[in-house]
Amino acid sequence: MTDHIETDVVIIGAGPVGLFAVFELGLLDIKCHLIDILPKVGGQCAELYPEKPIYDIPGFPMVTGQGLVDNLMAQIEPFNPTFHLNEMVESLESIGTPEAPLFRVRTSENGTTFVCKSVIIAAGGGSFQPKKPPIDNIEAYEGTSVFYAVRKMEMFRGKKVLIVGGGDSALDWTVNLQPIAKRLTLLHRRDAFRAAPHTVEKMRSLVASGDMDLHLGQVSAIKGDNHVLEGAVIRKDDGSEHLVDCDVMLPFFGLTMKLGPIADWGLNLHENLVPVDTEKFETNVPGIFAIGDINTYPGKLKLILSGFHEGALAAQKVHRYVYPEKKLLFQYTTSSTSLQKKLGVAA
């Protein structure tokens, strides 16, 4: 291993709980890198409910999902954490001993490798991945004719493209791919779209001028041969069905969460959750911790505030792995000059 990042802790998941762990670790002089599969920080708070008010964060009578994330980012700023977004942790191997844990963490997209003394899994419900429509045999076409994201537009030049969905992704790619596709069809379950109004207007004018097709209904089956798509059967609300010719299908149904590779890391699992103790929030593997919605223990409540507490306690044990020789002095930010220096607020 020549090209890797050495750090104290890798935090998997940059949701509210992962972000606050940076603060608790930072007060103890522990450096960390955070990895998240989303292109932005904040996890579910930012992805699922940025505008939704949250009423049970201590000290905030009301804060939105995004507001909470913004505040946490401001709070951890003094500790300068490094974020690796758009990356998913693919493998986690132990290369140390139970007394002196050491881990090698690898991500998929850019293939970044980390070597660290502790790992904190703050992965919530798992990793966000495209929601796949329940269509028989769709897996056989994934990567050849069915795509859940557009990486290179050129791939779709001269193709008969079927886009499914009614949100921003579906509408954006409809107007972007229409000029290069041989024929573009947009399929949505109803004649209402929750996308930028000008994009919806643009789509409507393309339909009006006959330059693309809009169908209302659902894909009930796909037809093709040997991973090559030939058409999709569209079912309307009245139960009637018809076939739309297409070479590629792009379903844009938003994101959902899947446990993903965590299942392969040698951790005990209980119903897709990671059991931990309630003193250190450590898993069955010394040096690997799990905090927030991903963990389970007797009495567990999936609340953001529980995750904050769990991060604070986990940090205490992480300190013993990172600084085995140092005695940990418990201090308050209100009174400790040394903590205030770390926060950049010392007088």
Add this chain to the structure above:
Amino acid sequence: MGVIHVTDRAGQRHTLDAIEGWRVMEIIRDWGLPIEGLCGGACECATCHVFVAEEWMDKLFPPTDEEEDQLDTVVTKPSSRLSCQILWTPELDGLEVTLAPTGD
């Protein structure tokens, strides 16, 4: 008190005691049937998608725009609803729903 009937993805029908003021998603989850309810009932994920038996469709409050937006993210039928948006009341005693398939 009353009950709801829930047909799981294997086709088995379960009769569950219902609790007034609980969302149908919460009743189903509390009984341990496989319903995800990822966002916790905030109408933000559509992982509690169910099909409501035809004779019950008219007895429910119609879906809000927010629910319709979420239903856009799954493969629906005319009988599709998000079970987190159905608050159980005694008028819904005997409500019949089927868990919608998931993509994986």
